[in-house]
Structures are given as C-alpha cells and as structure tokens.
Amino acid sequence: MTASEILQYYFGYDTFRNGQETLISHILQGQDVFGIMPTGAGKSLCYQIPALMMNGLTIVISPLISLMQDQVTALRMAGIPAGCLNSMMDEINYKSVLRQVYQGKIKLLYVAPERLETASMQKIANEIPVSMITVDEVHCVSQWGQDFRPSYLKIVSFLKYLPYRPVLSVFTATATKEVAEDVKNILHLKNPFCLTTGFNRKNLYFSVAQPRDKFEALLQFLKQHPDENGIVYCISRRLVEEVTEDLNHKGFSAVRYHAGLTDKERYENQEAFLYDKVRLIVATNAFGMGIDKSDVSFVIHYNMPKNIENYYQEAGRAGRDGSPANCILFYDSSDIRINQYFIDNFGQNLEIDAGLKIQLQNREKQRLKAMQQYCTGSSCLRHYLLEYFGDTAPEYCGNCSFCRIHCEQKDITSEAQKIISCIYYLYKRNLYFDSESLIQILRAGKTEKYQQLQLSETLPTYGIMRDISEKQCLEIIKYLISTGMLSEKEQKLCLNRKSGLFLKEKQTLSMPVRKTGTASVQNKENQVDTDEALLSLLKECRQKLSQKEHVPAYVIFTDMTLRDMCRKQPVSDMAFLSVQGVGRVKLEKYGDAFMKVIHKYLDS
Ligand code: ADP
Numbered sequence: 001m002t003a004s005e006i007l008q009y010y011f012g013y014d015t016f017r018n019g020q021e022t023l024i025s026h027i028l029q030g031q032d033v034f035g036i037m038p039t040g041a042g043k044s045l046c047y048q049i050p051a052l053m054m055n056g057l058t059i060v061i062s063p064l065i066s067l068m069q070d071q072v073t074a075l076r077m078a079g080i081p082a083g084c085l086n087s088m089m090d091e092i093n094y095k096s097v098l099r100q101v102y103q104g105k106i107k108l109l110y111v112a113p114e115r116l117e118t119a120s121m122q123k124i125a126n127e128i129p130v131s132m133i134t135v136d137e138v139h140c141v142s143q144w145g146q147d148f149r150p151s152y153l154k155i156v157s158f159l160k161y162l163p164y165r166p167v168l169s170v171f172t173a174t175a176t177k178e179v180a181e182d183v184k185n186i187l188h189l190k191n192p193f194c195l196t197t198g199f200n201r202k203n204l205y206f207s208v209a210q211p212r213d214k215f216e217a218l219l220q221f222l223k224q225h226p227d228e229n230g231i232v233y234c235i236s237r238r239l240v241e242e243v244t245e246d247l248n249h250k251g252f253s254a255v256r257y258h259a260g261l262t263d264k265e266r267y268e269n270q271e272a273f274l275y276d277k278v279r280l281i282v283a284t285n286a287f288g289m290g291i292d293k294s295d296v297s298f299v300i301h302y303n304m305p306k307n308i309e310n311y312y313q314e315a316g317r318a319g320r321d322g323s324p325a326n327c328i329l330f331y332d333s334s335d336i337r338i339n340q341y342f343i344d345n346f347g348q349n350l351e352i353d354a355g356l357k358i359q360l361q362n363r364e365k366q367r368l369k370a371m372q373q374y375c376t377g378s379s380c381l382r383h384y385l386l387e388y389f390g391d392t393a394p395e396y397c398g399n400c401s402f403c404r405i406h407c408e409q410k411d412i413t414s415e416a417q418k419i420i421s422c423i424y425y426l427y428k429r430n431l432y433f434d435s436e437s438l439i440q441i442l443r444a445g446k447t448e449k450y451q452q453l454q455l456s457e458t459l460p461t462y463g464i465m466r467d468i469s470e471k472q473c474l475e476i477i478k479y480l481i482s483t484g485m486l487s488e489k490e491q492k493l494c495l496n497r498k499s500g501l502f503l504k505e506k507q508t509l510s511m512p513v514r515k516t517g518t519a520s521v522q523n524k525e526n527q528v529d530t531d532e533a534l535l536s537l538l539k540e541c542r543q544k545l546s547q548k549e550h551v552p553a554y555v556i557f558t559d560m561t562l563r564d565m566c567r568k569q570p571v572s573d574m575a576f577l578s579v580q581g582v583g584r585v586k587l588e589k590y591g592d593a594f595m596k597v598i599h600k601y602l603d604s
C-alpha cells in the first residue's frame with residue numbers, strides 16, 4: 001500500500017495535513033527527520049505510516065509509561081500491529097509482547113527510555129532488523145529545553161549498541177533553535193530533514209481574563225459549556241485540592257491530579273478523566289505530558305504559568321481532534337510573585353555550578369517576563385504567541401479575546417484574487433518572488449528592478465494593487481499564508497490546491513481587521529453547523545461501545561468524526577467510509593452500530 005492508501009485504510013483520513021507527507025517520504029528514502037509541529041498537528045502518523053511500510057521493526061521511544069498502553073490499544077483498534085514494553089506490565093504480558101516481536105507480528109514497539117538498557121531490549125537490537133528509531137518529545141534530551149530528562153540520554157548509548165544505524169525520526173511540539181541544535185548534536189542526527197510546520201492551531205480560541213473572583217469566573221464558564229470536558233491547571237497542589245473540592249461541592253464532577261498523590265490515585269484519576277467518567281480534571285503541570293485525549297474541549301489556567309512554552313503546550317491539549325476549543329487564562333498579579341519565587345529557588349537540588357545556575361535563572365526570568373506580557377498586552381493573543389515561536393503571523397486572528405472585541409471581518413475576495421492570480425501569471429513564466437518583491441510588482445514600485453523582465457508591459461496583474469498600502473498588502477499576504485491559501489517555499493510564494501480552488505470556485509474570503517464601526521465580530525471558527533440531537537445520540541452509542549470494550553470513547557471515534565458523521569449522515573458502507581476518521585477496520589467494527597442510530601434518527 002502507498003502512504004495515502006494507508007492513511008485512508010487504517011486511519012480513515014483522505015488528505016495529509018501540512019508537513020506529514022514530506023516527512024513520511026524523507027523517512028522512506030532513508031533520511032533522518034526532525035519534525036517540530038505543534039500539539040495536535042498529527043506527528044504520530046508521520047512515523048506510524050512509514051513504520052508500516054518498512055520491512056523491519058520501528059522502536060518508538062516515548063516518556064509516557066502510564067499512557068503507552070492506551071496508545072497501543074488505540075492503534076490496535078485501527079488494525080495496526082503495535083505493542084509496548086514497560087515496567088508496569090506483568091511478566092506474562094511482557095513475554096507475550098516479546099514473542100510477537102520475534103515472530104514479526106509487531107511493527108511498532110513503544111518503549112520508555114529507561115527500558116533501553118534492559119537485556120531484552122539489547123537482545124532485540126541485536127537479533128531483530130530494526131528499520132527506524134522514533135523519539136517522541138525529543139526536546140527532553142536537551143538540558144536547555146523546558147523538560148530535560150536524564151533518562152533520554154540512554155538513547156545515545158542504545159544507538160551505539162545497534163549493529164547498524166537505522167533511520168532516526170524525532171519529534172517535538174516545541175523547540176527553540178538552540179534546543180533543536182542541541183538535539184541534533186546529542187543524537188548525532190545525520191543530515192536530517194528538518195521541518196517546522198508553524199505553530200498555529202486555528203481551532204483554538206485564546207483568551208486572557210483578570211476576574212476579580214476566579215472561582216466565580218470558572219463556574220460561569222462551566223455553566224455556559226455544560227457538556228464539555230476539560231482541564232483546569234493550578235499553580236500549586238494546595239490550590240488543586242481547594243478548587244477540586246469547591247467544584248465537587250457545587251455539583252461538578254472533578255478529580256484532582258498532582259505529584260503529591262499516590263501513584264494509584266493519580267492513575268485512577270487520570271483514567272476517570274480519559275474514560276469520561278468525570279468531566280473535569282484539576283491539576284498541576286504534572287498532568288498532561290503525552291495525554292492524547294483528543295476531545296478535550298477547554299483548558300483553563302487558573303494561574304499564569306511560568307513561561308509561554310509551557311502555556312502553549314498545556315493549552316494545546318485542547319481541541320486536538322480539530323474541533324473548536326477554548327484556552328482561557330485567569331491572570332492576577334500574585335501569579336507573578338509565585339513564579340518569581342519558583343525561579344529564585346530553582347536548582348536547589350540540582351548539582352550544577354553556580355554560574356550555570358544563574359544563567360538558567362536569568363533565562364527563566366526572561367521567559368516569565370514574556371509570559372506576563374502575554375497576559376497584560378493589548379494586541380492579538382495568537383499573533384503574540386506565534387511571533388514568540390518565530391512564526392510570522394497576521395496582526396489580527398479574529399479568534400482570540402482581543403480580536404473578538406477589537407476586530408471585525410472585512411471582505412478581501414478581490415484583493416486575494418489579485419494576489420493569487422499575479423503569483424499564477426509569474427509561475428507560468430517560471431518566476432517566483434518573496435512577499436516584499438511581489439508587493440513591489442503589485443503596486444508597481446521600483447520599476448527598474450523588473451525592467452529586464454518587462455513585467456510592466458507583459459504582466460496583466462502588474463500594478464493592480466496601487467491603491468492599497470504596502471502594509472495592507474503585506475497583511476493580506478500574511479493572512480493568506482496563515483490560512484493555507486498560499487504556500488512559501490524557501491521564502492518564495494507559491495500556489496497550492498487551496499489557492500487553485502479559490503480561483504476556480506470563485507470563493508469569497510474575509511479577514512479580521514481592526515474595528516472601525518460598531519459591527520459585531522463574526523467568529524467563523526467557533527460556528528459549527530451540527531445537528532445537536534443526532535450528535536448526542538451518536539455520543540451515546542459511542543459511550544456504550546466504550547464501556548463494553550473498556551477503551552476511552554475518543555479511541556472509538558473522536559468528536560470531530562462524530563460531527564462529520566452528523567453532517568454526512570451516512571447509511572451505506574461507502575458513505576460511512578467517507579467520514580473523516582473512519583478507516584476500513586473501524587467501518588467493520590462500528591459501522592453497523594452507528595448507521596443503525598442514523599437510520600433510526602432519519603426515520604423518526
Ligand atoms: P500530535 O502528536 O502532533 O499532538 P496526533 O498525532 O495525536 O498529534 O494527532 C492529533 C489528532 O489529529 C488525532 O486525532 C489524529 O487522528 C488527527 N489527525 C492526524 N493526521 C490527520 C489527517 N491527515 N487528517 C485528519 N486528522 C488527522
């Protein structure tokens with residue numbers, strides 16, 4: 001099967017997301033890859049698909065022992081031969097997985113870094129052909145990252161131990177340039193293909209509030225979103241206890257999670273949340289690494305976290321399946337003091353020299369300052385976040401608490417048509433330009449530069465945007481890039497499928513701009529036209545199956561899949577397969593159950 005066929009057959013999706021196909025094809029050509037993609041972008045498929053296509057075994061190193069089993073179950077449910085080895089398994093289970101590895105019945109083997117030193121892993125390394133080693137959350141190898149884990153350094157010795165060097169594919173959601181360099185050096189990546197897809201998560205609504213009474217504000221939000229589940233992050237264990245108790249007292253089902261609980265309680269509470277037995281989990285930042293529950297509808301930060309990196313990662317746990325989701329931060333100035341205190345006491349138990357300690361503390365101080373600016377600034381929140389990570393982003397996003405108040409939608413259909421067709425005419429002459437030069441052409445600026453190309457005489461779109469300022473042109477281009485209407489290759493603008501469709505289908509387009517009149521803001525991302533009655537019947541059906549099979553509901557189908565099912569209302573196998581997130585195996589397992597519900601609904 002080809003990569004696209006696997007995407008459809010096992011995962012039930014018909015198109016790759018940004019970056020996935022390129023990463024997969026480099027892996028298949030035998031090149032190391034380094035993918036930096038935000039949470040929810042779809043990193044897993046980038047190694048799972050090639051793992052299925054390569055001859056030998058793929059070893060996936062990931063830090064999440066407690067969730068490994070769930071990940072593997074989810075893959076198995078889709079018909080993918082995966083297994084895991086970790087210290088939480090009993091001996092019978094462990095041996096059975098080993099046997100399957102030797103029989104070639106497992107293609108993807110998940111292990112925690114600590115496992116790499118065990119005799120059984122060393123034996124596998126020597127006796128089984130390993131095609132690829134994948135490292136998830138790879139920023140953990142760097143001590144400059146925000147999550148350094150010494151156990152990750154075991155990967156280096158494991159690689160040395162292998163009789164030959166397999167392909168290395170490594171992934172993370174956040175890595176500054178410095179951390180990325182560090183990762184490359186530590187793991188000795190060979191001429192890796194590096195890809196950063198950009199950090200934007202369109203479906204997330206960002207908001208900062210400074211409520212006088214945080215608990216009251218939390219209650220308000222929960223009342224307004226009655227059927228949704230989410231995470232509430234608090235800065236301390238004490239506060240986690242307090243908020244959990246108060247929520248339960250008010251009749252909301254919530255469990256607590258922090259490092260001071262027993263392993264057993266932590267595990268049980270996490271499971272209760274993953275399996276939808278409770279709606280809310282109140283937690284410190286100890287919760288969440290590797291949580292891939294894809295239907296978390298909101299993440300509320302009860303306090304300001306210590307830096308943007310952590311904030312974006314934690315907030316990013318909302319809406320992984322692509323459905324609209326809320327990321328809300330409650331801020332007050334005492335949050336700064338608490339974080340400051342953490343920084344001052346940083347490194348007390350670490351054996352590092354004083355110079356390095358001060359260096360690391362200073363870095364944390366700067367990070368805290370940037371976080372504070374996010375909370376107190378007066379500009380588009382998404383713009384701020386994306387620029388922080390080095391992405392270029394339009395000045396207004398239209399989907400954050402700032403834009404909701406200060407922006408309105410403006411029709412830019414005609415401008416977009418002009419820009420896209422200009423790039424098209426240039427492409428036909430095999431010419432490619434960056435944004436700045438393109439704007440010169442569109443506005444007939446600096447003519448000399450383009451004289452030899454005789455653009456002014458021969459290009460129909462030359463100077464057609466004279467009446468629009470340079471700044472506005474640039475904003476529109478940035479917006480087109482951010483919405484995927486235009487692509488950039490080595491800084492040169494080029495067209496893609498979406499831009500082609502835009503022209504062909506005469507689509508209209510609008511963009512958020514600073515408000516001038518009083519027109520209200522339309523929030524397109526958060527408007528979903530689903531049939532709520534059918535949706536709740538489908539959810540009920542999913543819940544029953546989830547209880548019967550002892551798997552979390554989202555492992556059966558994500559909310560996004562159920563919404564698409566509502567839209568398409570499939571009653572035949574073919575139609576059911578066309579729903580996003582339905583592959584062959586799931587059609588066979590669940591098709592009948594869900595189609596029965598739809599049938600009954602349509603008949604009623
Ligand atoms: P990440 O590891 O980058 O945080 P995941 O690999 O967990 O993200 O993917 C997030 C969600 O997106 C999952 O529900 C996954 O099934 C879905 N997904 C991944 N690739 C695609 C695709 N090409 N089309 C539609 N959904 C996808």
Ligand code: ZN
Pocket residue numbers: 380381382383396397398399400401402403404
């Ligand atoms: Zn915004």
